[in-house]
Amino acid sequence: MHIIHLTYPIGEKLFPTNIILALGFFDGVHLGHQQLIKIAKKKADDKHLPLVVMTFDRHPKEVYQNSQVTYIDNLGEKAYKMQKLGVDYLLVMHFNEQFCQLTAQEFVDNIVVKLGADTVVAGFDYTYGPKDIANMKNFPKFARGRFEIIDVPKQSYDGQKIGSTEIKKAITAGQMDLAQKLLGAPYVMSGTVGHGLRNGHKLGFPTANLVWDTNKVVPKVGVYATRTKIKGQWYDSMTSVGYNVTINDNKKIFIESNLFGFNEEAYDEDMVIKWYKYTRGEIKFANLNELKMQMKQDEAEIKAYFAQRN
Incomplete structure (x- = not known):
C-alpha cells in the first residue's frame, strides 16, 4: 500500500486509471469502516x-x-489496518482553512472527479461540507452522473451503533471488551519506551513506560490485562494507567507495562500495547510493601485471565 499526502488544490493526475474511491475519516477503522472498505x-x-x-x-x-480532538488511531495505526484490508492507496488530505471552505460542488469537481473516481463508496452519514447540503442524499446532484455512488448504511453490533464516538466512550470507561467488539480487535496504543521513575524495578516488577501521541484516547485510570510488543515480540502483560499516587506524583499520567517473561533494557525501542480487560482502579497504598503485595495479586489474576483465553 502506498501513502500519499495531499494539499489542496490537487495538481497533476495521480493515477493512470480510474479508481474506486472510499471516503471517510476512518478513526479506529472499526467494524463499520471495515464493511465499507470490503x-x-x-x-x-x-x-x-x-x-x-x-x-x-x-x-x-x-x-x-x-477544538481539541482525541483519536483512536494515529496515522501509522490507521495505515496498518488499511493495508490489511487490501487498500492500494491511502490518500491523506491536509485539512486546512482553504480546504474547509470548499463548496459541495467544488469538493466533487476538484477532488472526486480530479482523482478519477469511477465509483465513490461512503457511509450514510458522510458529509463534505455543511451537513444539510453536503450529504449523501444530495451527492448524486453534485456528481451529475460522472461516477457511481455506493451509500453504505449504518452498521450495528448487538443493537449497539458502531461508531468512533461510542468506541472512545468505551475506552475512557475502561470497557475494553466493548471497544474490542466494536473495533473487531483490541484497542492499540503504540509509541516508544521512555524513561520512568524506575519504581517498578525497586518493587521487583520492572516496567516499560510508553511514550505515546498525546492526542490518543487514554483508557480509564487503573490496571489492565494487556499484551505488549517490544523488540518485535509479544508478551502477556499488566499495564497501569495512573498518576503514581503512592509515590505522590499527581500531575503526570503514566502508562507502564510489566511484561511477563521480559526483563531487558529497552529504552527508545518501539512499543505496542493491546488492551484486553480492566482489572481494578488506582489505589493509594500506605507504603511500597502494600503496593508490592497488590501487584503480586494483579499478576496472578492477569496470568489466569490469559491462561483461560489461550
Whole structure:
C-alpha cells in the first residue's frame, strides 16, 4: 500500500486509471469502516481498478470548531489496518482553512472527479461540507452522473451503533471488551519506551513506560490485562494507567507495562500495547510493601485471565 499526502488544490493526475474511491475519516477503522472498505474492495476487484481511501490528517472539528480532538488511531495505526484490508492507496488530505471552505460542488469537481473516481463508496452519514447540503442524499446532484455512488448504511453490533464516538466512550470507561467488539480487535496504543521513575524495578516488577501521541484516547485510570510488543515480540502483560499516587506524583499520567517473561533494557525501542480487560482502579497504598503485595495479586489474576483465553 502506498501513502500519499495531499494539499489542496490537487495538481497533476495521480493515477493512470480510474479508481474506486472510499471516503471517510476512518478513526479506529472499526467494524463499520471495515464493511465499507470490503464493499469498495469488491467493486475494485470486479472492475480491476485500484482501491483508494481518502482520509484527513486531522479531524475537521479541529479546524471548524478549533477544538481539541482525541483519536483512536494515529496515522501509522490507521495505515496498518488499511493495508490489511487490501487498500492500494491511502490518500491523506491536509485539512486546512482553504480546504474547509470548499463548496459541495467544488469538493466533487476538484477532488472526486480530479482523482478519477469511477465509483465513490461512503457511509450514510458522510458529509463534505455543511451537513444539510453536503450529504449523501444530495451527492448524486453534485456528481451529475460522472461516477457511481455506493451509500453504505449504518452498521450495528448487538443493537449497539458502531461508531468512533461510542468506541472512545468505551475506552475512557475502561470497557475494553466493548471497544474490542466494536473495533473487531483490541484497542492499540503504540509509541516508544521512555524513561520512568524506575519504581517498578525497586518493587521487583520492572516496567516499560510508553511514550505515546498525546492526542490518543487514554483508557480509564487503573490496571489492565494487556499484551505488549517490544523488540518485535509479544508478551502477556499488566499495564497501569495512573498518576503514581503512592509515590505522590499527581500531575503526570503514566502508562507502564510489566511484561511477563521480559526483563531487558529497552529504552527508545518501539512499543505496542493491546488492551484486553480492566482489572481494578488506582489505589493509594500506605507504603511500597502494600503496593508490592497488590501487584503480586494483579499478576496472578492477569496470568489466569490469559491462561483461560489461550
